[in-house]
Amino acid sequence: MKTAEIKRRWLAFFEERGHTVVPSASVISDDPTLLFNVAGMVQFIPYLTGREPAPYPRATSVQKCVRTQDIEEVGKTTRHGTFFQMNGNFSFGDYFKREAIRYAWQFLTGSQESGGLGFDPERLWATVHHEDEASIDLWLQETSIPRERIQSRGNADNFWHTGQPGPGGYCSEIYFDRGPAYGVEGGPEADEDRYLEIWNLVFMEFALSAVRSKTDFDIAGELPAKNIDTGMGLERVAFLLQGKENMYEIDEVFPVLQAAAELAGKRYGEKEEDDVRLRVVADHVRSALIIIGDGVSPGNEGRGYILRRLLRRAVRSMRLLGVTEPVLPVLLPVSRDAMKASYPELGTDFERISRIAYAEENAFLRTLGAGTNLLSTAVKELAPGQKLGGEVAFELHDTHGFPIDLTLEMAAEHGIEVDEAGFRSLMAEQRDRAKADAKAKKAGGRTDVSAYSRLLEGGTTEFIGYDTLEAGATVRGIVKDGQQAEIATAGDQVSLVLDVTPFYAESGGQKADTGLISGEGFTARVLDVQNPVKGLAAHRVEIVEGELRAGTEALARVDADRRLSAEQAHTATHLVHAALRETLGPGAVQAGSMNQAGYMRFDYSYPDVLSEAARQEIEEIANLAVRKNIEVGTEYLPLDEARKSGAMALFGEKYGSVVRVVDIGGPWSRELCGGTHVRASAEVGPISLLSESSIGSGVRRIEASVGFEAFTSLAKERALMQQLSELLKVPSGDVPDRVAGLMERVRQAEREIAQLRREQALAQAGRLVSKAAQLGGVTLIAEDLGQVSGADDVRAIAQDLRERLAQAGSGAAVVALTGVAKGRPVVVVATSQEAREKGHKAGDLVRLASKELGGGGGGKPDLAQGGGTDPQATGQALAAVRHAIGGS
Template identity: 55%
Template sequence: MQTHEIRRRFLDHFVKAGHTEVPSASLILDDPNLLFVNAGMVQFVPYFLGQQTPPFNTATSVQKCVRTLDIENVGITTRHNTFFQMAGNFSFGDYFKREAINFAWSLLTNPIDDGGYGFDPERLWVTVYLDDDEAQDIWHKEIGIPNERIQRRGMADNYWSMGIPGPCGPCSEIYYDRGPEYGKDGGPEADEDRYLEIWNLVFMQNERGEGVGKDNFEVLGPLPKKNIDTGMGVERVAFLLQGVDNVYETDLVRPVITKAEQLTGRRYAAGGPEGGADDIRFRVIADHARTAAMLIADGVNPGNEGRGYVLRRLLRRIVRSARLLGAEGATMSEFMAVVRDEMSPSYPELKTDYKRIENVAVGEETAFLRTLASGSKMFESEADEVKAAGKKVFGGSEAFVLHDTYGFPIDLTLEMAAEAGLSVDEDGFRSLMAEQRARAKADAQARKHGHTDLMVYKDLLDRGPTEFTGFAELNTEAKIIGLIKDGQKVPAASVGEQVEVILDRSPLYAEAGGQIADTGMITANGVRLKVDDVQKIAKKLWVHKVTVEEGLIAEGDEVLAQVDAQWRHGATQGHSGTHMVHAALRQVLGPNAVQAGSLNKPGYLRFDFNWQGGLSEQTRHEIEDVANAAVSADYQVNTFVTDLPKAKEMGAMALFGENYGDEVRVVEIGGPFSMELCGGTHVAHSSQIGPITLLGESSVGSGVRRVEAFVGLDSVRYLAKERALLQGLASTLKVPTEDVPGRVENLVERLKVAERELEQSRAAAVLASAGSLADAAHRIGDVLLVAEKAPAGVGAGDLRTLATDVRGRLAQQAAVVALFGDDDGKVPFVVATTDGAREHGIKAGELVKAVAPAIGGRGGGKPDMAQGSGTDASGIEAAIAALRAALAEGSA
């Protein structure tokens, strides 16, 4: 049975049983506890926690999930995957254990012709929590499973919680016996490779207290309502029903491995054991390609932190694995195309948005291939030093730097070291990795907090959404329905207090979609509240953060909410200007220049978009011209509400990674010129935006560029300043304004010529001192030593050249040259040795360690040349003395 069919049967089974089918949420949710959605129940958390009242009593979904905690184990075993699909059915105070168990059992065991999966009931085992007699009885007495195939397990295995205070409860897991060839008898307790878990039924009936781990917490008591949360692993069911050994052999994943075989000429040991290095690399490619495509589709771009770093790491592991398998050149486009073809029947966005997905992935591959080149140079330099020192082990700290700075996985470093005849201090490397993970874990724990913060808003959310009137008016009569201070409800607030005010109606825009919140006032008789910020809770409750400037306010008061009209006018200019720039980018660059983020406020906009490489000055001018032509055309701005499929059919642009409801608001400017899904405020006609002036363009990450612009009066003021600057230059240079660029270019060229001449003179003067320095050499034992403070004006860049020249003059003798500079508070130094000195066992890199402490510095290098820098010029004489002592000791 194909994986797409497995998904469809699951959803059909529960829809027929009265469940509401809920689409998968994006892999990115606005949840401080989660990097990515990692379980099927995540989008339903507010319902389970009682923070919001669910719009349905029962639901079913197939949720896309990503887990990356064990990323290093992906490929090493066949059990670890970063992307997976979790099918689930959920009850919010409706049915409980009996129904949940029967629903799962009937789907698993019903014949295929009747819509089931056709599993042999005799090969299914279940586990229940230690004291869950009710579940045991249902499985045995009603379903008919023999007691010997029902095992009781403790909290670590069969008791679920979110890891923080909140709902919890016992669970019952369903396992499939793969047969004696996969392990020993005895059920899940004996061998969880042979007995594979395919479904987990969570009976969410209790509340847990504080604690750490899966079983170190107190169960406080029963929840007001009993809930059901289940999860069936789609990929696990797929490989069982398809008669293969693991997910890598299934219909959606194996084609990626096949493509990797074609590109590398190597072969994957299909159906075999976990395999060797090549098999691991094939699995890494297959797993990570799928995950990367899904993450990019949901709006993640490669970066250096958070989600972006995870994506970057996945893509680089693909590149590295393909390289180690023997692939030459780029491969990412090929892998992404296979993922698109295999996964798009369930996730059509992979096809409709493929060009952007491909561009992001290929862009990161291109960048990493360059990184590999620079990292390889660092490796070669370090490896040369190790071998020159007569050692055989590449340092763990150096391996960690390669990993952390250049993205080198340890196995790539191991391979390169082996080629160089070296081993690697893996223990040292893994120790540093463990320290990094511990820091990351501590940071994540510090950020982690319970979901109970939103409980204070639950009653208000249950009353329905705030009515936003700001599209039609700037002043609205409203009623205070809630006051919150420091996370607690309060009945009233007085002068000087800062509180959150929740109104039943509001014209003030709450920050969203890149547009920052409105400012304004809330007033009544003798009452004046300054609105500092407006935010949304659960996307439907407007929370006004205010300072009470006059009077006393209380829940139930009638007030007048007012938007600062000047602020709103500027905000609409900025937001509509963003749409103009987006449309202009797509017109000039093509449809792959897709929004990756934005910020707009009065007079200013910032727009991030997916694109590889910088924009030329000519391209920027063209984008600016197209946007301003649309402004000048005085297009009418139309807004309307429709359903999401209709909006997409009309060609409306959506923000990647954003979760939209069934109904969406479309903002259309100039018909086909610009049409986007947007909940922001806008001008009525494009001419009201005023001139748009692009300020510049820059990179904000791999494959993501940023443009910034002024609009309206801010644009006029900016251009006036630029004009004044140009006129000032023209006056100073005594040329017409149109001749200023040529005149400045001429002056710059003349300055460059003068600087080159000065540099040549200075270099000649520096080298002229080489002879006198060489003549000043004095003998220490069998070695000549030149140890001097360099002439004034010799910086770090010249010091090495001078030392090399002095050494050349003493090349026929055993000599050491040590020169120290004093460059604006820094003390650069260089130590060089001749062949004769090295024959006496004298190495520059070791001498550096002897002199560096005296000047508060450090350094290193090779036996023939080493250098470093210090911070204490007063220690130069002491450093020279230390050098003499080191040479004298060596001669003795």
């Protein structure tokens, strides 16, 4: 049975039993402390925890998930995978244990002809918590499973909680017996390789007051509403139903593995080392396909870094299999074809996905060349029997993206061992720093919303700001320092929750409205508006005068000028997006935006630098749309209908079943958008592009001023041009040529000055030779040159001094010079052959000196250069060199 068919059957089964089918959320997590969604229940957490009311009593989904904590284990075992799919059915205070057990058994054991999966009931086992006798009774009542195939286990296996105080509950897991060829008899307690877990039923029924560990916690009582959260691993079930050994051999994964094997001239199953690499390729290519499809681009941080790592590990694995040319143009289409039955959007969006992936592979192949050169240079510097330093392996990993196994492989080709312990020590230090940063981010990013959740129980905030900027409202609640308060007085900064509001809360890239909320005896200035929980608007205010109590009637008034400027900027964002697509093609897809009064910022996926001609064309098209005064229309449509109409959605954004569509000129610009807009394009005013730049691999950013701010910006440019024309005494049209001529004259003068300084510096060489001193059997010149034109001057003097010492027969000689160029210190060390034989290598000495300067450096044993940030530390840098030589 194909994987997509299992998914279809799952959704149909539960839909027939009253569950709302909820599309998979993006793999990009809404939780700021998570990079990716890691479980099927993530998008339902607000409903399961009671933070938000569930829009339906029961739901079902097949959620895309990405887990990266075990990325190094992928391929080494057949259990670890980066991307996987989790089938789930959920009840929010509706049904509980009995129905959950019944549905699971019916779906698993029901005949394939009737829509079930057709598992042999004689091969299924169940586990329950050892205190959950009720579940044992239900298994016996609702299924044909005998008591001897129900095993009781402890908290480690059969109790679920979040790791924090909150909801928790017993679990009941379903296992499939793969047979005696896979292990010993005795059920899951005896062997979890033979007895494979395929489904976990979580009975969320307790409120935990303290959680000390996975197995140690306190139960305060029962939850007011009991929930069901279940998860069935789609890939596990697929390989069992397809008669395969593991998830890498199912229909959605194996085609990539097979294509990789053919490229490499390998045969899967012949050699374990090759099999591991082929599994890495199959997993990572599929994972990258999904992640890019959901809007992530390669980068150096967060999700972008994970994606970059996956792509590079796949390319590196193919290289270790002997394939050095680009492989993704072959493998990515194979993965698309294997996955598009489950996710058709991968086919329709493949041009964008592939462009991003191929650009990253090409960049990595260039990086491989640079890293290979670094490795070769480092190997040449090693003495016989010496290991490649851990710091070199770490630099290869951190700077060039070389995993340690690639460094080991390449070093072995040179007959060199690697200081793995040193490398892993540096990696551990980096991980500790990353964990500390993540912990700090998590602490800072996790806001206590319990006060808002309690207020939400009294009803949502109705937003009427599309139609009016002023409204009478009731202050339903005051939140101060995270807690509900009854009163706020002048000078306080608090959050107000109203029953009705005309204020737009920040979302969709649009900044929040500002304005005033006033009433009898008080005035509050609105500073910001956010949605801490879905359906509730929190107005961050400063009480300007008077005293405000909860329950007070108030008048909420939006700053009309600021709203208009924000609407102009937001509509301008849509116009620029449409102009980009018209100019660059449909591959220029939105990757994010921000708009506020008078300013817009638009990020888009595109691999190339925007030419000046293209930039001018985009600006012209957007402003022509303004001049045409096109009507800006809005309508609400079901999500599927909106997408069929051509409305564009932002990748990774979570949309409801009914969406708001903003239409400007029909199909030319039609987007899903909840923001506020002008009524016709002429109201936007001029759009002036300020800049266009790269913000990451395959992602670029356009910034523009809009409306009156654009007019002001253009007026400033005109005034500046007039000033330049007067200063240069030429017509404004001749200013560029005159400036270019002056710049060339300045550059020529700078070259002449630099040459003069270099000649003067070299003339000092004779004086510096006289300062040579004997130290540790070495003739040493260690001097500070003061202000210099650049590092080239210092390097030229160091080489000249080394030659002079050689001509004088000084033997072992070291020249260490420092200087300050453009405010930054530089250090150069040159050594003679005799000095190197004594162990004094220029690269080692420069690293010591650079550390004192607050920077780093390196180079060859005979000549090396470094620098730093502290120009006052040149004395300490030279002292470090003297100590290294004198102490040896």
